[in-house]
Amino acid sequence: MEQRRKERIDRGIKVRTDGLYALMSWRELGYLTLPRLVLIVGMLILPFVMPSMYWQRVISIVCIYALLAVSFDLLAHFVGLVSLGGALFIGVGGYISAIMNTSFGFPPLLAIPIATIAGAGICTLLLFPCLPLRGVYFAIVSLMYPLAMARVIEALDILGGTDGIMGIDSFPNRWIEQYFVILMVLLFLFGVRRLVNLDLGLVLRAVKDNDQAVRASGMNITFYKAVAVFFSSAMGCLGGACLVHIYMWSGISLFALDFSILPIAATVIGGAGTIVGPVLGCLILVPVSELLRDFGTLRIVFYSLILVAFIVFRSEGIMVYGQRKYHQIERWVKV
Amino acid sequence: MSDQPILEVKEATKTFGGILALNRVSFHVNEGEILGIIGPNGSGKTTLINCITAFIKMTSGKIFFRGKDISRKPAHKIADMGLTRTFQIMRPYYSLPAYKNLVIPLFSPRAKRTGGWRGGGKLGDRNTVGIDILEEIGFERDSFVPYKMASTLPTGYLKRLELARCLALKPEIILCDEVFSGLSMSEIASMVPLIERLQMDGIALVMIEHRLRELFRVARRIMVLNFGEKLIEGTPEEVMADEKVKEAYFGSAEEVEEVMTYA
């Protein structure tokens, strides 16, 4: 009887991509750039293939969640700070942009960058006390802030109280809205991928790996953690700022749990620590969650259960799995 | 060279809960000197280094580095001044290749100041400089060793990597926590010249060691700790001849005799 076994070979190209050898042939170059091109082109043509306004809106929401998810991934898997409060970033960014727009009359495309920078500064300041410490403190404090913020706004009846701020300008038209958020996602996606491989990124990863050695190298770990928190809260605040201009409303639901849990679920499903994975996760999860809109809070149950299942049974996530399959040739050979 | 010691520790005291880990230990290190610190297990050697480099807070006492009081400064500031340390349990960045490990210290403010470059420039980027330092410390440049993941390196190279991390900061003094322990005889033999060369480069060293023979080859002054207290300080010969030191290591003369009779 003929016996066969499965053989797995890594494509040699993976090794060579570290140097200049990737330019060996058009074929290999294409092989390497194909996944990136598919992602970029795919994202860019998405608004055209969407059947209705409703689904175009969903794409914008996907992008906002994607920004949050990338920010979660950067913090959790490259700096070691688990943020359970993505809603804080969304809320702070959203409210700042709303105020800039309604009180000072800045147009959205000016209010958003201001909200991004100022919001990131505020979030970093708020989270600063737990940065010098290791362990669960960051998770706890970031979990508390969105809940407390909502309460404070409710209690003091500031910033529109429970009604929220209304009458916020929308983007000039929906194409600008779509492409603005899509381009931002692509920009930050590739920006963060670049960042984690820069020397600064290496330092951040080192802080996660081994903070004592970083201290022994004469670097202030709190400072570098603050830098990372600034970057990722900037992403979150950008998302929040875009969100209020899409909905033309800003209220305490910006601090809702969805913004905290969905990006985490997307990151775990898409592939933790891959940066692209979270975006893919959002592309899958957000539309599904739109389809399940009728079920209300059951959606959160659904994300949570998927999250637990993925963490326990397939912690590598889709992206790592896909990458491996793409780079490996599997075939049956005779023994 | 000035007469002022580069590092001076005055009455360092540390308590863990009720346990006295260090009891009023004072010593100094001169410019370009190698000071050996020996003592039985649990005598507070590593605690001493941790206290000096502020990885744990001293209960009381003062530490002067080049005449400046550094007892209240945080760890990274101290390293930034040029007072560096290695860890007894090596702490490389396991998920990075060996040479990338050095990119991190090279990114530090001190390396930027002392190296006189900010990445790029005539010395090349941080990767190149990192490989240069690794070569200096005994990683063969043309082999694959500097490019291997730190998690796959053997102990000998990890100890060197610890030293290399200090060297990347252009230190003025290195506190070495057992660089020889866990190494084979041949690895130690190749480490000793390295230590000697560091001294020739004008770097002062404080070496905590259990390998006395190798330590005595390089260090001219030895301090002995026992139960957190300084027993004696002097040349290797003086130290080894001292009764108290023998007692600390082997127990008192009566106890030794007692054991010998049963043996």
Place this chain on the structure above:
Amino acid sequence: MDILIYGTINSIALALMALGFALVYGISRVPNFAHGALYVITGFIAWSLLRTLGLNYFFSIVLAIIAIGVVGALMYQFVLIRVRGMAISEIIASYAIGLAILEGLRWGGFKGSTYTLPVFIEGSMTIGDIPVDFHRILVVGIGAAVVISLWLFTHYTRIGLALRGMAQDERAALMLGIDSDVMAVVAMASGAMLAGLAGIVLLPLGNIVVEKGYDVLIQAIAVCIVGGLGSWMGAVLAAFLIGFAQILTVVYLGTHFQMVVSLLAIILTLIFRPSGLFGRQKELEERV
């Protein structure tokens, strides 16, 4: 006077909420972010047993607490054990379980004023000239009893001593023949039961609502951080500190600021005394 009485009651209530979290974290170093969910779901289990099945109140309480202990053990055995040691996954997994329970309950329609547990003893009395109902006094009694029995349990029983051994040094405990996984399951189960007990004791004071789950989690964590993570006695003392602070703010500022008090307490603790008022955890962690 009323501040003193209600402050004490509030503090004991906080201590009850926090003990379960402190116990689990102290022993297995797993931050149990599902703590609030366990607290709330116990109330619902007891309610269902009492109202739907029509069991005796006492029996339904006992059954509910046992059930929640089993839930805690299962949660550890099937999920958390697989992510032990991976800090990020531990946090995410326990948080996700908690969310799933809470939002599941919300979806299941468990809201509204029908969901109340009866108080243990009706009626009230006056201390000085302040009316205090018997149930609140019972809370104080039960709280004190729980703290004392927990202390006795951990100091005088085999399992309790094993748990303490594990809390101090897991590897050393392993070498002495303590099965750390079994102990962690025990810790998780008893932590869950403490959460459940707190729920049973405290929920009759108001409606059972899902939002309480988040509140309780945050109060518990605040108490634990202020008291020093992993230190049970610290948690009890911190409960008094936060408890009185909350009552004072409620009296002078308004009820909405309760959560802000906890948050401020955490932040101030982290800035000025990161190891907590009574914790020595940080110091030990820092040993290089």
